[in-house]
Amino acid sequence: MGEKVYVETRIEAPIETLWEYTQSPHLHQQWDLRFSEISYLPKEKEEDRQRFLYRTVIGFGISIAGEGESYGTRERDGIRTSTLKFGTDQRLSLIREGSGFWRYVPDGEGVVFLTQYDYHTRFGGAGRLLDRLVFRPLMGWATAWSFDALKLWLEKGIHPASSLYRFIRMLLIRVVLALLWMYQGLVPKLLVPDSGEMELISQFSFLAGYERAMLTGMGIAEIVFGLWLLCCRGRKLHYLNLALLAGLLLSGLASPAIYVAPFNPVTLNLAMMALSALYVLEREPTPSAKHCIRKPKN
Incomplete structure (x- = not known):
């Protein structure tokens, strides 16, 4: 693993609204550049971890698909934290597996929304070098851009698709x-x-x-x-x-x-x-x- 990806912003919105826009797959995939499609898998029991599928379209008919699960959410002193892990067996993907969390910290009329995650790479030393020089900075940029797009959506009503164009x-x-x-x-x-x-x-x-x-x-x-x-x-x-x-x-x-x-x-x-x-x-x-x-x- 390399240096962890960390992104933080403050969004003027109720914490319940922010939770919905980040935890609902059909809303999440609209603002997050890292994912083209996200879908939840059905649970056998209510207390089971929430498993999900994701797919990212790279272009030229190529896409990366993987699976993840939310393995814990908690609330303490009004602060919510959602932790998850993710990974893919697809050999084309530089990311093999990873984990991270989202945190929601109430701040007056808004919420400080932050994430931190890390992952293991494929392809040995060449993969680690590619990740350090290119891929990890790109993932950090895409995460931060997406957070700002979500902020504009919730605060000003500007849809992320319009922001992207x-x-x-x-x-x-x-x-x-x-x-x-x-x-x-x-x-x-x-x-x-x-x-x-x-x-x-x-x-x-x-x-x-x-x-x-x-x-x-x-x-x-x-x-x-x-x-x-x-x-x-x-x-x-x-x-x-x-x-x-x-x-x-x-x-x-x-x-x-x-x-x-x-x-x-x-x-x-x-x-x-x-x-x-x-x-x-x-x-x-x-x-x-x-x-x-x-x-x-x-």
Whole structure:
């Protein structure tokens, strides 16, 4: 086992409501990215442990299925705790078996909702390395994102499916803008500086003799700005993007021929501005793993 996955958030909702949304399979599978389907198996006796089946769709027609059971729930001083174990015999799954708990701590008008779990992996040392570098951070992120999606569902009535589509849409905008900025900085300015960019800079007489240095600096700055767009989610950065692109459009007045050239930068800049405008106009909150606590206080 590696470092345990821990996620904590505070949700403004009655503890009974939060319990229902996390303990009912048809509700749980709607907000938890880690599971595509969850179903309870019938009990022979009321006091028996609750066994369940789960399935996670990976894509390309591939899914991971497993089984688990809730082997204890308790309430003490108003704090509820639900413990469970899970596992799968499916060789494709990196996770072999694991266990963890959910805890519900009343806090005024809300509930501090937290989880901690750990698991054993397959594939020996290679599996442990893959888990430490990729899989466990991904599981932690998916858990935290899901907790925040549940928080938005209970507090603001935003369904997790809507949150997921919005998250993908805004992520796609950031990725496309970042790639465009990095391409424009790398290819025409650093790798192929004679593609026409040097000629545009030479239009400004006060830069005479410094064209190459200016072009290199601009290329590096555009790559850095692209990485900044990729890593940051704030709207202020997209306001800056709009201002920079507008400035680039106006700078083209020094060489009016570019406005009529085929595949000219004007159309590219307008398309990039439209993407940032769509990002800025999105007003509903989007789930983020960063909104959750990822390390236990004690």
